[in-house]
Amino acid sequence: MSESEHVQEIETIVSKAAQAAAVFTQYDQAQVDRIARAVYEAGFNHRVPLAKLAHAETGLGKWQDKVLKNVVATQLVYEDIKDLPTVGIVHEDHRAGIVEIACPMGPILAIIPVTNPTSTVLFKILIALKTRNPIIISPSKKARKCSIETARLCYEAALKEDAPEDCVQWVEPASREQTQHLMCHPRIALILATGGTGLVHSAYSSGTPALGVGAGNVPVFVERTADLAFTVEQILISKTFDYGTICASEQAIIAEQCVAGELIAQFQRRQGYFLSKAEVAQLENVAFDRTKGLMNAEIVGQSAEVIAKQAGLQVPLGTQLLLAPLEGVGKDHPLSSEILAPILAFYTAKDFEHAVDLCIELNFHGGIGHTVSIFSNDEAKIKQFAGLMNAGRIVVNTPSSQGAVGGIFNTLSPSLTLGCGTGGKNITTDNITARHLLNIQRIARRRMNISFTSFDQDAYLDETLDAHAIETAYHRNT
Amino acid sequence: MLEFQEKDGKLVCVFKGALNTEACWEVEKELYAKIGAGGQAVIFDLQGVDFVASAFLRICLTAYKKVGGDNFYIVNLRPGVKRVFKISGFDQGLNIVD
Numbered sequence: 001m002s003e004s005e006h007v008q009e010i011e012t013i014v015s016k017a018a019q020a021a022a023v024f025t026q027y028d029q030a031q032v033d034r035i036a037r038a039v040y041e042a043g044f045n046h047r048v049p050l051a052k053l054a055h056a057e058t059g060l061g062k063w064q065d066k067v068l069k070n071v072v073a074t075q076l077v078y079e080d081i082k083d084l085p086t087v088g089i090v091h092e093d094h095r096a097g098i099v100e101i102a103c104p105m106g107p108i109l110a111i112i113p114v115t116n117p118t119s120t121v122l123f124k125i126l127i128a129l130k131t132r133n134p135i136i137i138s139p140s141k142k143a144r145k146c147s148i149e150t151a152r153l154c155y156e157a158a159l160k161e162d163a164p165e166d167c168v169q170w171v172e173p174a175s176r177e178q179t180q181h182l183m184c185h186p187r188i189a190l191i192l193a194t195g196g197t198g199l200v201h202s203a204y205s206s207g208t209p210a211l212g213v214g215a216g217n218v219p220v221f222v223e224r225t226a227d228l229a230f231t232v233e234q235i236l237i238s239k240t241f242d243y244g245t246i247c248a249s250e251q252a253i254i255a256e257q258c259v260a261g262e263l264i265a266q267f268q269r270r271q272g273y274f275l276s277k278a279e280v281a282q283l284e285n286v287a288f289d290r291t292k293g294l295m296n297a298e299i300v301g302q303s304a305e306v307i308a309k310q311a312g313l314q315v316p317l318g319t320q321l322l323l324a325p326l327e328g329v330g331k332d333h334p335l336s337s338e339i340l341a342p343i344l345a346f347y348t349a350k351d352f353e354h355a356v357d358l359c360i361e362l363n364f365h366g367g368i369g370h371t372v373s374i375f376s377n378d379e380a381k382i383k384q385f386a387g388l389m390n391a392g393r394i395v396v397n398t399p400s401s402q403g404a405v406g407g408i409f410n411t412l413s414p415s416l417t418l419g420c421g422t423g424g425k426n427i428t429t430d431n432i433t434a435r436h437l438l439n440i441q442r443i444a445r446r447r448m449n450i451s452f453t454s455f456d457q458d459a460y461l462d463e464t465l466d467a468h469a470i471e472t473a474y475h476r477n478t
Numbered sequence: 479m480l481e482f483q484e485k486d487g488k489l490v491c492v493f494k495g496a497l498n499t500e501a502c503w504e505v506e507k508e509l510y511a512k513i514g515a516g517g518q519a520v521i522f523d524l525q526g527v528d529f530v531a532s533a534f535l536r537i538c539l540t541a542y543k544k545v546g547g548d549n550f551y552i553v554n555l556r557p558g559v560k561r562v563f564k565i566s567g568f569d570q571g572l573n574i575v576d
Binding site for chain 2: 015016018019020021022023025026106162164165166187
């Protein structure tokens with residue numbers, strides 16, 4: 001397709017989305033809820049073939065774990081939002097005189113990552129249609145087929161419940177310029193940008209409102225009161241899940257010295273392999289691209305054994321995790337960076353303060369605002385630790401991947417788009433869900449502020465009266 | 479769902495009810511046959527319409543092209559339906575009259 005044909009295609013798609021948005025404004029809650037239910041069922045019922053399709057097309061992760069991602073994106077997300085009022089009056093406070101009305105935003109452009117190419121599509125379509133927003137799916141080039149097939153399934157299900165035509169569309173921009181063109185289009189209401197920092201930056205720079213994500217570099221603090229066998233089991237559940245492709249997966253273990261020995265033994269009992277110094281260097285060459293300063297895309301979502309083989313390492317059969325003892329954090333220690341594979345950096349800390357210092361360094365080394373993890377049974381230490389981190393999610397005694405995504409190991413809103421706050425150059429630290437896709441309008445009825453109206457406002461003109469004097473008079477109850 | 483009237487030499491198409499996709503399929507053929515035939519000005523009266531699907535927006539566009547821009551009018555839109563034309567941008571090209 002030529003450049004001008006691409007531009008014309010984009011104009012047509014956006015125009016259809018605008019029409020769908022207009023038609024959607026007429027739908028009531030019952031109609032919307034029937035559509036949401038239909039999309040959830042269609043996605044859930046196809047969770048296995050879609051997961052297999054994603055695995056076959058991308059070669060990343062494990063299809064069985066992708067099934068669970070699809071379950072989270074459909075069943076758990078649906079359970080979370082099914083009773084959420086998203087049409088018309090959603091809240092009334094008669095005393096305050098405020099009525100809140102939920103309105104759709106308009107056409108949403110949804111960027112889909114290669115790591116979760118079907119689950120993210122399911123998730124975004126479900127929350128978009130629940131809030132009467134048409135959605136345009138922009139798949140990753142490396143996962144085009146499975147993402148489009150997922151979108152097609154959802155769209156057909158929605159149409160059967162009389163959803164507006166073109167409420168779900170997909171587009172295949174062939175170049176960054178075309179993606180940019182779409183992002184900047186004046187009729188796109190919102191960009192849901194789940195992807196790398198470059199893409200998220202483009203979304204926020206486009207002039208269109210955006211909800212993006214950030215990179216993770218999750219430190220896991222194993223505090224001295226942690227149950228160590230339990231800790232290792234939870235970390236394994238998370239870090240081997242889909243071979244480590246979730247951005248909220250653990251990246252580094254920081255163990256207090258007094259428990260480090262036993263923790264290492266627990267990992268070794270469960271097919272965790274600790275690398276020697278020389279082996280760490282071998283692994284660095286394969287896992288990290290020093291010219292780009294990023295993890296090597298070739299090892300993303302590959303098993304520990306496959307990666308070990310690529311690095312020329314002899315590891316026991318059945319090895320699930322490669323653990324690299326490190327002394328520092330930063331570009332001289334490449335494995336201290338985010339690596340979406342079953343590789344973990346391992347640090348031994350003298351004490352609580354040293355451990356927290358290391359966690360802060362890791363947190364700030366490419367993971368600001370995302371997620372941190374702690375295993376501990378000391379409430380005071382947990383709160384102290386949390387207060388010193390910069391993370392939207394501080395998961396406690398749970399697997400980090402599933403914990404951050406929410407809905408399984410805690411009561412966070414299940415989501416496949418995790419905000420990282422301003423540190424991560426996002427606008428929120430929330431787990432993005434249907435609530436974020438509404439424009440809430442408020443009727444504000446006359447309710448006089450008696451303190452203000454009964455106060456002698458000439459007093460404000462008297463510059464000798466300070467805040468204390470004014471406050472005293474303002475709050476007189478006579 | 480659709481009635482035809484003659485008024486001052488114009489063909490008035492009076493629509494009623496919810497113009498969802500199915501309803502649009504049902505009226506399309508007869509509508510296009512009628513508005514193509516006489517060469518008259520055409521008015522779509524939407525007083526009785528409480529819902530329009532994308533299919534109806536397409537019908538308006540087709541009618542506009544068939545009849546000619548200066549001879550096609552849409553009148554008596556209820557606020558909810560008028561908003562659909564506004565949000566979709568269809569109010570820009572079509573002659574919408576209160």
